[in-house]
Amino acid sequence: MRKKIIILTDTLSANGLLQNSLLNMDYEIMVSKDILTQPKDKEFYFLQNFDLIIYQQSMYSGLKESFLDNLALLNKPIVVLTFESEQVSKSKYLNNANVSFVRYPISVTDLASKLAAIFEETANRTGKNSQERAVDSSMNNEVTARITPATSTLVKIKKQYSFQLKDRTLIIDNWLIPLTKKEHQVLEHFIESDQRVFSSQALCEAIWTNAKQKNKQALLSNLINRIKQKIMEKTSIFEPFILNKKGIGYYLNQEFVALDEQNDEKVRELLVGSV
Incomplete structure (x- = not known):
């Protein structure tokens, strides 16, 4: 199944090359300016439909941190494209595996490699979390099985x-x-x-x-x-x-x-x- 990517940008004119590059990589692409400039709660729910979010702003310094924080809550991989001239403060998101900062412009080959690596890391994290949940569930079931006889006896005793x-x-x-x-x-x-x-x-x-x-x-x-x-x-x-x-x-x-x-x-x- 083709991965779905949405590009959030405040400058649509600069996205022709990026969009074409992603289409050539066989991704489904959507570009939106409205969600970036006038974000509302319902738009955040809409973003759940995508596998990856690319955040591109002409000047990263104008980025509202609260908006990126809200995006991070979606638990989706986010690529923040920044320009060479910008001073980017990444410290806040160092512990957030979903947020990646990428210098732009970037070659098609490098971008393809970067996205492939992000999707692979996301799949590995998802698989690891699923395994951990399965182990936790198994342990909980085992503990429950051990205490069930005593618990069942207690439940059946009701005051009349x-x-x-x-x-x-x-x-x-x-x-x-x-x-x-x-x-x-x-x-x-x-x-x-x-x-x-x-x-x-x-x-x-x-x-x-x-x-x-x-x-x-x-x-x-x-x-x-x-x-x-x-x-x-x-x-x-x-x-x-x-x-x-x-x-x-x-x-x-x-x-x-x-x-x-x-x-x-x-x-x-x-x-x-x-x-």
Whole structure:
């Protein structure tokens, strides 16, 4: 595949020879003055389409460092063409393998050799980085494999919470969550019914028997969200008490286990205090 090169320049008239030379080397070439003189964020994204950027300015001393810094962030090889008469400060980019300074004018042969060397170095760096990532990934997988049995055991151990519904109060462990009449109705329907999963339509029909009631689905959603919010505010539990799976319906989280009638005395103590 032919390499794509873009020449950023503020002097289009001086690029005929350079452009023709690159075309003869079988590169795809684009020349742009606008991106250099009026750079915008979207242009930097556009530059990602090219394999190499040639930066040519009639006077390097007028180069905005911020623009070259932004180009360097693209992680693309950049060739900065400078003229013999210019004093170039390269120190800032000494550690940046992507930025190369080349004296211009340059012979076609030397330019061809330089570009070939840059593409080869880039390919080698990319290959080396890929190998390092592969080694790191392999090591991480090995470490993960070693600790997976213990980790898996820990993940499976989840705390279960006991709950009971009594006198418009939801009791989860030792926390008391006061409920409105409708909130109590919703939870009562979940707990007392033999059915485990309820469609929103079935819940709406059970809670709002008045056929004229509008927006039942929205009211139900708000009601359930309010119950969840109350539980989070009153307790330190962030597990959702009621779950909803699209296309299936609402159901109680199995991490919450209903208390049996033998715990009535304990519940009464929580509600009214010990006697």
